[in-house]
Amino acid sequence: xxxxxxxxxxxxxxxxxxxxxxxxxxxxxxxxxxxxxxxxxxxxxxxxxxxxxxxxxxxxxxxxxxxxxxxxxxxxxxxxxxxxxxxxxxxxxxxxxxxxxxxxxxxxxxxxxxxxxxxxxxxxxxxxxxxxxxxxxxxxxxxxxxxxxxxxxx
Amino acid sequence: xxxxxxxxxxxxxxxxxxxxxxxxxxxxxxxxxxxxxxxxxxxxxxxxxxxxxxxxxxxxxxxxxxxxxxxxxxxxxxxxxxxxxxxxxxxxxxxxxxxxxxxxxxxxxxxxxxxxxxxxxxxxxxxxxxxxxxxxxxxxxxxxxxxxxxxxxx
Amino acid sequence: xxxxxxxxxxxxxxxxxxxxxxxxxxxxxxxxxxxxxxxxxxxxxxxxxxxxxxxxxxxxxxxxxxxxxxxxxxxxxxxxxxxxxxxxxxxxxxxxxxxxxxxxxxxxxxxxxxxxxxxxxxxxxxxxxxxxxxxxxxxxxxxxxxxxxxxxxx
Numbered sequence: 029x030x031x032x033x034x035x036x037x038x039x040x041x042x043x044x045x046x047x048x049x050x051x052x053x054x055x056x057x058x059x060x061x062x063x064x065x066x067x068x069x070x071x072x073x074x075x076x077x078x079x080x081x082x083x084x085x086x087x088x089x090x091x092x093x094x095x096x097x098x099x100x101x102x103x104x105x106x107x108x109x110x111x112x113x114x115x116x117x118x119x120x121x122x123x124x125x126x127x128x129x130x131x132x133x134x135x136x137x138x139x140x141x142x143x144x145x146x147x148x149x150x151x152x153x154x155x156x157x158x159x160x161x162x163x164x165x166x167x168x169x170x171x172x173x174x175x176x177x178x179x180x181x182x
Numbered sequence: 183x184x185x186x187x188x189x190x191x192x193x194x195x196x197x198x199x200x201x202x203x204x205x206x207x208x209x210x211x212x213x214x215x216x217x218x219x220x221x222x223x224x225x226x227x228x229x230x231x232x233x234x235x236x237x238x239x240x241x242x243x244x245x246x247x248x249x250x251x252x253x254x255x256x257x258x259x260x261x262x263x264x265x266x267x268x269x270x271x272x273x274x275x276x277x278x279x280x281x282x283x284x285x286x287x288x289x290x291x292x293x294x295x296x297x298x299x300x301x302x303x304x305x306x307x308x309x310x311x312x313x314x315x316x317x318x319x320x321x322x323x324x325x326x327x328x329x330x331x332x333x334x335x336x
Numbered sequence: 337x338x339x340x341x342x343x344x345x346x347x348x349x350x351x352x353x354x355x356x357x358x359x360x361x362x363x364x365x366x367x368x369x370x371x372x373x374x375x376x377x378x379x380x381x382x383x384x385x386x387x388x389x390x391x392x393x394x395x396x397x398x399x400x401x402x403x404x405x406x407x408x409x410x411x412x413x414x415x416x417x418x419x420x421x422x423x424x425x426x427x428x429x430x431x432x433x434x435x436x437x438x439x440x441x442x443x444x445x446x447x448x449x450x451x452x453x454x455x456x457x458x459x460x461x462x463x464x465x466x467x468x469x470x471x472x473x474x475x476x477x478x479x480x481x482x483x484x485x486x487x488x489x490x
Contacts, residue, residue: 049311050289051289051290051292051293051296051311052293052296052300053275053293053296053308053311054308054309054310055310056310057273057274057308057309057310059215059273059330059332060214060215060216060332060368061367061368062216062367062370064273064274064310064330065310066310066312067311067314081283119365119367119372120372121361122312124312124314126283126315127471127472128283129389129434129471130472130476132472132474132475132476134472134473135358135474135475136359138359139359139360139361142359142360142361143360146360146361154361154362154365155361155362155365156362156363156364156372156374156482157357157359157361157374157375158374158375158432158482159375159474160375160432160470160473160474160480161434161470161471161472161473162314162315162316162317162470162471163281163282163316163317163470163471164279164281164282164283164284164285164286164288164315165288165315166286166287166288166289166313166314167286167289168284168286172312172314174312176367176372178367178368203465205444205446205447205450205465206447206450206451206454207429207450207454207462207463207465208462208463208464209464210464211427211462211463211464213369213370213484213486214368214369214370214486216370218427218428218484219464220464220465220466221465221466221467221468235437276466280437280469282437316469316471317436317437317469317470317471318433318435318436318437318438318440318442318469319469320440320441320442320443320467321440321443322438326468328466
């Protein structure tokens with residue numbers, strides 16, 4: 029077990045089995061030392077767990093849990109693609125929150141993902157980020173998060 | 183003619199002449215081995231060919247054609263910037279679909295672009311991806327797609 | 337003072353002190369020669385200066401000033417993170433404009449940021465770009481801009 033997974037275990041969390049892509053693309057793609065992880069939805073056991081408009085159908089706290097689940101799914105994709113989660117660091121997260129004009133708490137929502145990554149990876153989890161509001165998301169998801177990681181060179 | 187263009191010809195498609203940028207930026211920018219292609223709209227012969235809200239003004243199948251056109255325009259920009267389309271591979275696509283709450287088929291729409299890239303480049307076309315819904319897009323476009331490619335090192 | 341800052345001075349502009357992140361992430365993160373700058377809002381002296389829906393609460397010219405401010409904040413973050421602004425070039429900007437269906441002038445708005453970067457960096461400011469419309473943005477901001485820069489190798 030990697031240090032990252034041991035850390036998650038402290039919170040009773042584990043890295044899920046990587047989900048299949050929704051379409052004709054790959055969940056993880058490496059270019060040089062950068063690893064691009066496709067946008068992950070808050071899916072659990074193959075089912076969308078958080079659907080709807082944040083600030084209307086879901087509150088910020090619930091949406092934050094959706095972002096945590098997106099982050100775990102990112103780790104699931106990474107784990108299936110790299111030799112060890114302990115040999116990568118997080119470069120950037122892109123967070124998309126289904127929300128409407130007047131909603132302002134995107135940072136708090138996407139922070140669910142950011143906190144989890146920083147908790148699991150420590151210093152190597154500190155990442156750049158963009159968080160924005162989307163009028164709609166695939167499957168009706170409340171949140172979507174994509175990531176770029178870097179493989180540590182030897 | 184490159185293998186990529188020969189492959190497109192099988193479907194009666196060709197790589198368009200690169201369109202000019204809408205503003206004060208460049209359509210393609212290289213950093214190391216990565217090539218960043220600016221967001222491309224479904225423009226044909228200098229005119230926006232697919233406008234409006236997907237799921238309302240256009241159906242999914244039509245929007246998928248818009249995504250195909252965006253992907254062709256990405257190839258047009260790339261062709262004007264690199265020595266050969268046969269020496270690059272696709273790293274990531276970002277797909278933006280003009281859509282409103284309740285619309286859930288972003289994956290199917292952006293798949294128009296993903297399928298075309300995989301068809302044209304084969305294994306080298308397999309890419310990471312994020313697909314999201316946007317409340318509005320430049321010129322009123324139904325779809326916008328941006329890309330990162332990687333130049334193969336010798 | 338760097339050449340970049342001297343250039344900004346011609347327009348009476350200066351690079352602001354880097355603002356703190358809204359949440360659990362870092363404003364700037366380097367991977368290899370690439371520097372990822374987190375999404376910056378049109379904040380001045382710690383207060384959001386441009387709020388609302390572009391095309392409704394703000395016109396395009398005002399929103400363009402918001403984009404200029406986002407770009408200045410990007411430079412503020414960069415300045416705090418790199419030895420010299422004169423040793424980096426701009427690779428890509430991502431521009432997010434709070435807007436609703438029917439609004440089409442995203443390119444003009446985000447051009448506020450693009451023009452500033454090109455003005456300040458000259459040839460090294462020419463960047464790839466994606467500009468899209470968002471249903472909502474953090475704090476209710478009218479515009480958000482993120483960036484990737486490249487450190488020039490010796």
